[in-house]
Amino acid sequence: MTSRLSQVALGLIVPIILVTAWWFASASSTSFYFPPLASILSTFRELWLFDLVPVHVAPSLTAIGIGLMVSIVIGIAVGTLLGLSPFVGAMVSPVLQFLRYLPAVALLPLAIQLVGIGLEMRVLIIVLGAVWPILLNTMDGVRSMHPSIVDVARSTRVAPLDWIFRLVLPAASPQIFAGIRASLAVAIVLMVASELLGSSSGMGYFILESQRQFSLPEMWSGMILLGIIGYLLNVILSLIEHRVLAWHRLSRG
Amino acid sequence: MATLSPSVALRSTPVFSSPRLRIGSAKVAFIVVLLAAWQLAAASGNLGAVPEPTAVGAELVGLFLSGTVWAPLAITIASWALSFVLASVIGIVVGFPLGASRLAYRMSSFVLDFCRTIPALALVPLAVLMFGTSIQSTVLLASFGAVWAVLLQTIYGVRDIDPIARDTFRSYRVGRIDTAARLVLPTAAPYIATGLRLAAAICLLLTLSVQIVIAAPGIGQEIVVTSLGGSVSKMYAYIVLAGILGIAINAVFVALERASLSWHPSHRKVLP
Numbered sequence: 001m002t003s004r005l006s007q008v009a010l011g012l013i014v015p016i017i018l019v020t021a022w023w024f025a026s027a028s029s030t031s032f033y034f035p036p037l038a039s040i041l042s043t044f045r046e047l048w049l050f051d052l053v054p055v056h057v058a059p060s061l062t063a064i065g066i067g068l069m070v071s072i073v074i075g076i077a078v079g080t081l082l083g084l085s086p087f088v089g090a091m092v093s094p095v096l097q098f099l100r101y102l103p104a105v106a107l108l109p110l111a112i113q114l115v116g117i118g119l120e121m122r123v124l125i126i127v128l129g130a131v132w133p134i135l136l137n138t139m140d141g142v143r144s145m146h147p148s149i150v151d152v153a154r155s156t157r158v159a160p161l162d163w164i165f166r167l168v169l170p171a172a173s174p175q176i177f178a179g180i181r182a183s184l185a186v187a188i189v190l191m192v193a194s195e196l197l198g199s200s201s202g203m204g205y206f207i208l209e210s211q212r213q214f215s216l217p218e219m220w221s222g223m224i225l226l227g228i229i230g231y232l233l234n235v236i237l238s239l240i241e242h243r244v245l246a247w248h249r250l251s252r253g
Numbered sequence: 254m255a256t257l258s259p260s261v262a263l264r265s266t267p268v269f270s271s272p273r274l275r276i277g278s279a280k281v282a283f284i285v286v287l288l289a290a291w292q293l294a295a296a297s298g299n300l301g302a303v304p305e306p307t308a309v310g311a312e313l314v315g316l317f318l319s320g321t322v323w324a325p326l327a328i329t330i331a332s333w334a335l336s337f338v339l340a341s342v343i344g345i346v347v348g349f350p351l352g353a354s355r356l357a358y359r360m361s362s363f364v365l366d367f368c369r370t371i372p373a374l375a376l377v378p379l380a381v382l383m384f385g386t387s388i389q390s391t392v393l394l395a396s397f398g399a400v401w402a403v404l405l406q407t408i409y410g411v412r413d414i415d416p417i418a419r420d421t422f423r424s425y426r427v428g429r430i431d432t433a434a435r436l437v438l439p440t441a442a443p444y445i446a447t448g449l450r451l452a453a454a455i456c457l458l459l460t461l462s463v464q465i466v467i468a469a470p471g472i473g474q475e476i477v478v479t480s481l482g483g484s485v486s487k488m489y490a491y492i493v494l495a496g497i498l499g500i501a502i503n504a505v506f507v508a509l510e511r512a513s514l515s516w517h518p519s520h521r522k523v524l525p
Contacts, residue, residue, distance in 0.1 A: 010356075011363035018364070033382055091279040095287060101454070101499030105462040106473070106492045109480035113302070185370075189398075189462065192374040196466045204374065211378030219378050226375035227367070234370045 035217050044221035052206070056222075057229070060202045063119060064191045064233070067126025071183055075131045076176060079138025080168065089139055100136065104129030104186070105193050117198035122191065129190045130183035137179030141172025174248055177241045184237055188230050203229070304486040312490040322494070329460060329471040329498070332388050336395035337456045341449055343396070344403025351404075352411025352441070365405065373398030373459055377466060386469045395459040399452040406448025410441030443517050450506040457499055472498070 023037045048057075082089040107128055115121045145168065153163055169176075195204025203226050210219035288306050295305040316322040351357050351365075373394050380390040414437060422432050464473025472495055479488040 007359060010359045014360050014364050015367070033379075087276065087279070090276045091283045094280050095284060097503075098496055098500060101503050102492070102496035103458045103461045103499055105458065105465055106476055106495040108465055109477050109488065110492065113480060186458075188370075188372045189374055189458065192372045192377075193462050193466055196374060196377060207375065207378050211382060223375045223379065227371040230370040230372050230375075231367050234366075 032214075032216065035220065039217050040220040040224070043217040044224060047218065047221055048225050056201055056203055056206045057225070059119070059199075060191055060195065060204070060229070063122040063194070063202070064126060064187050066119075067123045067191075068130060068180075068183065068187050070123065070127050071130040071134055071187070072180060074127070075134030075179065075183075076138050076169070079135040079176075080142055080164065080172075082135075083139040083142025083172070084164075084168070086143065089143070096132070096136065100132040104190055108194060108197055111194075112198045117200070121198065122194040122202075125194050126187045126190045130187040133182035133186065134176065134179040137175045137182075138172055141175030142168055144175075145171050170247075174245060177245060181234075181237060181241075184233060188233065192226065302485055304489055308486045309489040309493060312486045313493060316487070316490055316494075325470065325472050325475045325491075326494070326498075328388065329464070329473070332391040332395065332471065333453075333456050333460045333502075335388075336392045336399065336460060337453055339392065339396040340399035340452050340456065341403050344400045344448065344452070345407050345445060348404045348407025349411055349437075349441075352408040353437070358408065358412070365401070365408075369401040369405065374462060374466065377463065380463075381467055386467050388469065390467065391460055391463045391469050391471070394463050395456045398459045399455040402451040402455060403445070403448040406444045406451070407441060410444030410448075411437055413444065414440045439517075443514055446510045446514060450503070450510060453502050453506050454499070457502055461495055 019037075026034055026036045027038065029036050082092065104125060108125055111121050111125050111128075115124060149167060149171065153167055158167065191202075192204040195202035196208050199205045203222060207219050207222035207226070210216075210222060291306050295303055351361055376394055376397060377390075380394050384390040384393065418436060418440075422436055427435075460471070461473040463469055464471040465477055466473075468474050468477060472491055476488055476491045476495070479485075479491060
């Protein structure tokens with residue numbers, strides 16, 4: 001317990017020093033680009049606790065939530081199917097690789113042209129980028145099942161649905177989560193990109209608009225909030241992963 | 254279900270000359286079928302404004318023949334390369350000491366975790382204020398986004414040193430430089446290679462993102478300009494070019510990794 005506490009305390013030293021340094025270095029700052037941290041924080045309090053949260057934070061989180069959910073469902077479903085049939089998996093792999101390495105932002109102008117700048121466009125772009133890591137990792141995880149499990153399942157004639165939901169997916173779940181973690185990072189980038197380019201709400205829109213109006217404390221407060229949101233999304237995902245994969249850690253000892 | 258027993262695989266070989274050839278031709282066939290379906294759907298007007306793949310292909314060839322593609326392509330590759338080198342050097346140089354010292358790692362892990370999750374594009378407005386829409390903005394943002402992949406992989410790699418090997422090196426009093434070159438570097442190399450490959454992909458994604466978002470010159474800007482100008486097939490040609498660039502960069506890194514790490518157990522083929 002004490003070792004855990006001291007570890008947390010150790011981890012906090014550097015951030016506290018950095019923030020304090022920022023605070024004092026910028027306290028008497030007259031630079032236009034780098035306003036005093038004090039004024040950034042008071043702007044932060046005015047704007048984000050919690051007046052503008054429904055206007056700008058909620059749309060961003062909705063887009064990323066729906067986009068990630070859709071990616072997870074499609075990625076796991078298609079990935080499992082492709083993983084279970086090695087021949088089809090190998091056949092489509094060049095196309096999958098192309099789609100995976102096609103930077104999804106390149107499709108942003110196209111998506112705006114096709115579906116406008118609403119929520120649908122942002123979800124579409126997030127799915128187009130975030131589905132591949134999950135899909136390919138699921139495929140890999142399903143394929144690399146231990147052969148002896150496959151043999152046991154076959155000789156005991158496990159029903160197909162039990163086979164998929166009780167054996168294949170749990171066995172692949174560590175890999176699937178690794179895929180989801182990669183997808184989250186991509187999804188956040190795409191969320192901000194879609195808001196910077198084509199949107200009238202959202203965090204990305206807010207910081208770009210503040211910059212255009214030269215409201216620097218507002219811009220900084222939005223950037224800080226985006227950092228916090230990015231961090232919290234990752235923390236939430238790793239908490240879920242910790243819970244869902246508890247059995248896996250236990251089995252590894 | 255998932256594996257063919259060897260005897261079955263052997264018996265089926267005479268039909269096609271080899272299983273590898275069979276899969277290879279299936280891959281080609283699938284691509285051809287997809288392109289044909291796209292061509293038919295676009296030609297019959299079912300896809301709205303989406304052009305036919307032959308038109309996109311012709312446009313792409315035209316871009317190369319007329320030479321208009323070279324300037325945006327060169328700028329994109331240059332900003333990708335600059336940001337990649339910057340991110341790799343900083344990541345490796347900072348990662349080594351952080352991985353080697355447990356105290357330094359513990360003190361910095363929270364900061365690293367936090368910074369890693371800041372979306373690089375959140376810094377776009379700041380970069381635009383400071384550098385405008387120049388190549389500096391692109392390089393700055395892309396390397397900020399990619400440095401964490403190299404840094405964290407370097408730290409993991411250095412921390413992964415086998416304790417017995419480390420103790421052996423210590424008890425034989427191997428010098429610092431030899432320890433670094435013969436123990437730390439070989440242990441960390443596969444991790445760093447993975448980090449570099451990830452960073453290369455992130456750099457390209459962010460380079461193109463920044464070019465699209467703030468209209469900095471490059472392929473990204475061309476995609477936006479052609480889309481606004483209504484030359485749809487040209488826009489598709491640039492999108493395909495971006496995809497080809499992504500695949501090429503990844504292929505180069507996989508090949509480099511394989512060539513330079515062929516000695517490492519994770520890259521050696523296991524013989525049955």
